[in-house]
Amino acid sequence: MTAYINNIAYEFNQGETILEFIRRIEQDKNAIPTMCQDNRLENFGSCRVCSVEVAREKDGVTKTMASCHTPISEGLYIYPHTERIQKLRKNIVELVLTDYPSDKVFPSDNKSATPFQKTIAQIGIPNVRYPQGKNHLNIQPDREHPYIKSDLSQCINCFRCVRACEEIQGEMILGMSGRGFATNIIKGFDTTFNLSACVSCGACVQTCPTEALTDKFETKTLKADKTVRTTCTYCGVGCQLDVSVINGEIKGIQAPETAEVNEGHTCLKGRFAFQFYNHPDRLKEPMIKKNGKFEVVTWDEAYDFIAKKLKEIKNNYGADAIGGFSSSRATNEENYLMQKMIRVAIGTNNIDGCARVCHAPTAFGMQQSFGTGAATNSIEDLKQTDAIFLFGANPVKGHPVTGAKIKQAFMKGVTSIVVDPIKTSLAELADYHLQIRPGTNVAILNMLAYFIIKEDLVNHHFINSYTEKYEEFKEHVDNLDINELEKLTGVSKELAQKAAIAYAKAERAMEFHGLGVTEHFQGSKTVMLLSNLAMMTGNIGRKGVGLNPLRGQNNVQGAADMGVQPHQGAGYLDINDPKIQQYYAEKYGVDKMPEHEGLKIPQMLNAAINGKLKALYIMGEDTIMTDPNTNHSIKAFENLELIVVQELFMTATSEMADVVLPASSYFEKNGTFTNGERRIQRVNKVIEPIGNTKPDGQIIIDLMSRLGYQQPTGLTYDAKDVIKEIADVIPFMKGLTWERLGENGLQWPILEDGTDTPMLHINGNFKKGIGTFHSFDFEESPEIVSHGKKYPFILTTGRELEHYNSGTMTRRTDNQTILSEDVLEVHPKDAISKGINDNETVRVISDRGSVVIPIKYSKNVKRGVLRTTFHQPEVFINIITGSVGDKETLTPEYKVVAVDFERL
Numbered sequence: 001m002t003a004y005i006n007n008i009a010y011e012f013n014q015g016e017t018i019l020e021f022i023r024r025i026e027q028d029k030n031a032i033p034t035m036c037q038d039n040r041l042e043n044f045g046s047c048r049v050c051s052v053e054v055a056r057e058k059d060g061v062t063k064t065m066a067s068c069h070t071p072i073s074e075g076l077y078i079y080p081h082t083e084r085i086q087k088l089r090k091n092i093v094e095l096v097l098t099d100y101p102s103d104k105v106f107p108s109d110n111k112s113a114t115p116f117q118k119t120i121a122q123i124g125i126p127n128v129r130y131p132q133g134k135n136h137l138n139i140q141p142d143r144e145h146p147y148i149k150s151d152l153s154q155c156i157n158c159f160r161c162v163r164a165c166e167e168i169q170g171e172m173i174l175g176m177s178g179r180g181f182a183t184n185i186i187k188g189f190d191t192t193f194n195l196s197a198c199v200s201c202g203a204c205v206q207t208c209p210t211e212a213l214t215d216k217f218e219t220k221t222l223k224a225d226k227t228v229r230t231t232c233t234y235c236g237v238g239c240q241l242d243v244s245v246i247n248g249e250i251k252g253i254q255a256p257e258t259a260e261v262n263e264g265h266t267c268l269k270g271r272f273a274f275q276f277y278n279h280p281d282r283l284k285e286p287m288i289k290k291n292g293k294f295e296v297v298t299w300d301e302a303y304d305f306i307a308k309k310l311k312e313i314k315n316n317y318g319a320d321a322i323g324g325f326s327s328s329r330a331t332n333e334e335n336y337l338m339q340k341m342i343r344v345a346i347g348t349n350n351i352d353g354c355a356r357v358c359h360a361p362t363a364f365g366m367q368q369s370f371g372t373g374a375a376t377n378s379i380e381d382l383k384q385t386d387a388i389f390l391f392g393a394n395p396v397k398g399h400p401v402t403g404a405k406i407k408q409a410f411m412k413g414v415t416s417i418v419v420d421p422i423k424t425s426l427a428e429l430a431d432y433h434l435q436i437r438p439g440t441n442v443a444i445l446n447m448l449a450y451f452i453i454k455e456d457l458v459n460h461h462f463i464n465s466y467t468e469k470y471e472e473f474k475e476h477v478d479n480l481d482i483n484e485l486e487k488l489t490g491v492s493k494e495l496a497q498k499a500a501i502a503y504a505k506a507e508r509a510m511e512f513h514g515l516g517v518t519e520h521f522q523g524s525k526t527v528m529l530l531s532n533l534a535m536m537t538g539n540i541g542r543k544g545v546g547l548n549p550l551r552g553q554n555n556v557q558g559a560a561d562m563g564v565q566p567h568q569g570a571g572y573l574d575i576n577d578p579k580i581q582q583y584y585a586e587k588y589g590v591d592k593m594p595e596h597e598g599l600k601i602p603q604m605l606n607a608a609i610n611g612k613l614k615a616l617y618i619m620g621e622d623t624i625m626t627d628p629n630t631n632h633s634i635k636a637f638e639n640l641e642l643i644v645v646q647e648l649f650m651t652a653t654s655e656m657a658d659v660v661l662p663a664s665s666y667f668e669k670n671g672t673f674t675n676g677e678r679r680i681q682r683v684n685k686v687i688e689p690i691g692n693t694k695p696d697g698q699i700i701i702d703l704m705s706r707l708g709y710q711q712p713t714g715l716t717y718d719a720k721d722v723i724k725e726i727a728d729v730i731p732f733m734k735g736l737t738w739e740r741l742g743e744n745g746l747q748w749p750i751l752e753d754g755t756d757t758p759m760l761h762i763n764g765n766f767k768k769g770i771g772t773f774h775s776f777d778f779e780e781s782p783e784i785v786s787h788g789k790k791y792p793f794i795l796t797t798g799r800e801l802e803h804y805n806s807g808t809m810t811r812r813t814d815n816q817t818i819l820s821e822d823v824l825e826v827h828p829k830d831a832i833s834k835g836i837n838d839n840e841t842v843r844v845i846s847d848r849g850s851v852v853i854p855i856k857y858s859k860n861v862k863r864g865v866l867r868t869t870f871h872q873p874e875v876f877i878n879i880i881t882g883s884v885g886d887k888e889t890l891t892p893e894y895k896v897v898a899v900d901f902e903r904l
């Protein structure tokens with residue numbers, strides 16, 4: 001496969017365009033000037049700036065072709081920079097400049113050149129020959145949106161923003177209207193960004209080659225001192241971010257194109273919501289509460305106070321009177337040290353983290369079915385799947401970059417099935433939306449299995465070769481009363497049958513699931529039934545299939561890997577096993593390890609109420625705000641002798657602490673986060689720690705030393721040292737090194753030679769040897785059984801795009817301007833039946849208490865179902881959530897709360 005550039009022969013790659021070919025050969029991404037082209041977008045070929053001359057034979061008759069969308073072919077002769085071409089490029093750009101502000105042709109002194117200005121310079125336009133059009137002068141800038149600004153007088157009609165909005169984000173907010181000189185970009189029905197349904201992802205700003213679209217931070221034209229690549233602190237997608245710094249301050253964030261995870265895209269939290277980092281509310285000094293008031297102390301005073309108290313409590317009541325909550329927002333190295341402090345320096349397995357209130361059932365359920373509790377495949381597989389089964393997850397809000405990819409796939413026509421009690425935007429787009437009653441997951445999955453078996457769409461070869469207990473499962477399913485399940489779920493048999501057939505018939509089907517599965521009384525069981533579905537159809541161990549939990553926090557996968565749970569240590573080894581205790585004791589250089597399983601978060605809170613637990617050490621969790629049944633949590637906290645909270649901010653939880661330790665944020669430290677695809681990625685320090693804060697890792701090492709354990713890597717915390725220790729302790733991370741992680745990280749298991757693992761259980765080769773089917777019946781939640789009569793509505797709680805969990809960080813950014821409150825979505829008929837108007841404020845009551853919240857009429861919820869979010873302390877929704885949890889893991893049932901509501 002040979003083609004020629006200026007008569008010199010080169011090999012070309014199958015499927016390459018002429019532009020890609022020239023860029024590769026010349027090893028220069030600017031080898032050819034471009035204007036409407038963006039690597040992240042489909043090639044468009046409209047501006048013709050990238051034109052080259054092309055001939056079929058050497059020095060033969062040439063044609064002018066746009067190189068960006070012309071595929072290269074055998075024996076083609078390309079002349080990229082002939083005089084004619086150079087003249088053509090100049091002409092095109094000069095014509096564009098006829099309706100472009102003359103003072104924007106060259107960059108101003110205090111700004112970097114925009115991509116368009118770079119193109120102008122590359123083509124070499126000393127002055128504009130044609131008189132300027134005046135159209136641009138009449139266009140008013142739009143500066144209402146807190147992040148995104150437009151000044152369309154600088155628009156060159158390249159369409160990149162319109163295409164980015166559609167092709168990258170899957171929104172269709174931006175469009176083009178008018179003709180000739182009147183052609184212009186419009187937002188929604190020709191309004192402002194604010195009034196349109198824009199999701200503020202900023203993809204349009206990043207691709208716009210001029211300053212027609214910019215962001216508040218002028219990221220595109222920043223003259224940064226340095227740009228540091230790091231991993232986002234918000235959700236489990238793990239976007240890579242390029243953070244620009246001037247004078248030690250963060251000034252803007254862009255999404256690097258070279259990022260495998262996010263491919264040059266990110267959401268409004270990743271790109272814009274960084275202002276929390278130097279917000280005046282940041283905790284900057286350690287504080288001890290004296291006579292009910294916090295007083296600033298030195299680090300030494302704080303450490304001495306904590307160490308003395310912890311030793312006292314341990315002496316008086318034993319190590320099991322102490323517990324720790326670790327942070328999925330902190331790095332792997334810090335989580336590793338935290339669990340080590342609790343286990344080794346204190347001597348108890350009372351260590352847990354936010355997975356308990358989140359995806360613990362996923363880890364448990366998938367371990368029962370397959371042997372490993374993590375995602376089987378990678379997000380990249382979306383490019384190769386034929387069907388997407390989205391069960392109890394709303395990635396458009398929770399995992400926006402993955403959500404955008406799923407939305408693209410839906411729009412391109414992949415078979416799409418959504419099971420969700422809410423009509424989410426993906427549910428609306430899907431081929432099949434099974435809008436079940438909240439809490440009936442086991443029933444609907446049994447229905448789907450019933451029809452797959454009935455239609456004989458099972459993969460007998462896969463079942464026979466790689467799994468066990470299918471016969472029991474089949475018998476169980478055969479005996480189900482399908483009419484009863486129809487009534488329970490509220491989903492018709494016909495719809496369930498169609499969806500089941502669509503899933504089972506797909507050559508490759510990917511399952512994605514979220515909290516709609518796990519935060520339920522039957523959470524773990526649902527996970528095992530989702531595993532059944534994949535196994536019975538052979539959708540495991542190939543590209544484009546699998547069970548893919550959309551893990552929540554930036555590092556919740558990592559925290560669990562590091563041993564943040566009371567029954568398994570670093571690397572998921574069973575701490576009840578004496579051989580494993582011996583293994584850890586040797587690795588940690590101590591005589592012995594604690595011998596029995598520790599308590600889970602809800603058990604620790606109960607133990608506090610019963611007086612058995614006396615101290616809690618909390619690193620980066622806002623337990624009071626985010627755990628269910630707030631008054632219960634408060635009661636537990638009030639009973640403790642010592643509460644230490646390591647935080648960025650004063651939260652509802654830190655308010656209750658005896659000692660508050662100011663931690664550095666992810667911008668201020670090195671380390672790694674592990675995303676939902678088991679991908680360990682680097683977190684690189686961008687700026688120095690704010691105020692007198694310290695990285696969590698340093699705080700833990702300091703305290704361990706005060707408690708009598710010397711971290712073998714020394715008293716100065718360095719994430720790279722801890723990584724070496726982690727690689728030595730965790731068997732499936734043997735080949736992990738900081739250097740090997742490179743720019744895009746590695747997916748565990750990482751073999752000794754550094755090979756990583758994008759896919760698990762290949763060809764039915766299950767981690768636990770053989771895949772196991774489980775059978776379960778639907779069981780009504782005790783919440784409904786006990787309180788359903790008195791409180792007839794089911795409240796389900798989830799999240800909005802703009803805010804992140806307790807909102808501690810996002811509420812301290814302009815995201816709060818975009819969305820400033822939690823609202824209750826109510827079906828209009830339910831509200832009207834109580835005589836309550838849209839936007840009125842109501843009281844919502846459960847068995848635990850009541851909260852006050854404005855309502856919004858919404859047909860996205862069925863009658864009898866209410867939905868809201870838990871981001872704003874003004875509402876404090878967890879006051880009314882309950883104590884029912886998943887039977888196996890105790891994960892709270894945030895998704896089924898029996899309530900009623902009334903006019904205030």
Ligand SMILES: Nc1nc2c(c(=O)[nH]1)N[C@H]1C(S)=C(S)[C@@H](COP(=O)(O)OP(=O)(O)OC[C@H]3O[C@@H](n4cnc5c(=O)[nH]c(N)nc54)[C@H](O)[C@@H]3O)O[C@H]1N2
Nearest residue numbers: 235392393394398438439514515516552798799801804805
């Ligand atoms: N913007 C934003 N992103 C976030 C977060 C955030 O707070 N804000 N939090 C992060 C965290 S910690 C997590 S864990 C993830 C969570 O991300 P998701 O798992 O997507 O979480 P939710 O939106 O809480 O719930 C998912 C869906 O489950 C549905 N659901 C509720 N009950 C049921 C049911 O009985 N059956 C079924 N099938 N579905 C049900 C809900 O209607 C909702 O659409 O998001 C992460 N990303």
Ligand SMILES: Nc1nc2c(c(=O)[nH]1)N[C@H]1C(S)=C(S)[C@@H](COP(=O)(O)OP(=O)(O)OC[C@H]3O[C@@H](n4cnc5c(=O)[nH]c(N)nc54)[C@H](O)[C@@H]3O)O[C@H]1N2
Nearest residue numbers: 329354358620621622626646648663797805806808870894
């Ligand atoms: N009603 C209802 N409640 C829910 C849920 C729901 O769906 N409905 N979802 C649940 C789920 S899935 C989850 S995961 C939990 C999340 O609950 P939390 O883990 O409590 O939520 P976050 O807001 O992420 O809180 C983490 C805290 O860590 C701090 N932080 C950030 N970075 C660092 C750092 O580097 N070091 C330290 N020390 N601190 C840091 C932040 O300031 C923040 O206060 O909420 C649960 N609560």
Ligand SMILES: [Mo]
Nearest residue numbers: 358359552553
């Ligand atoms: Mo979560």
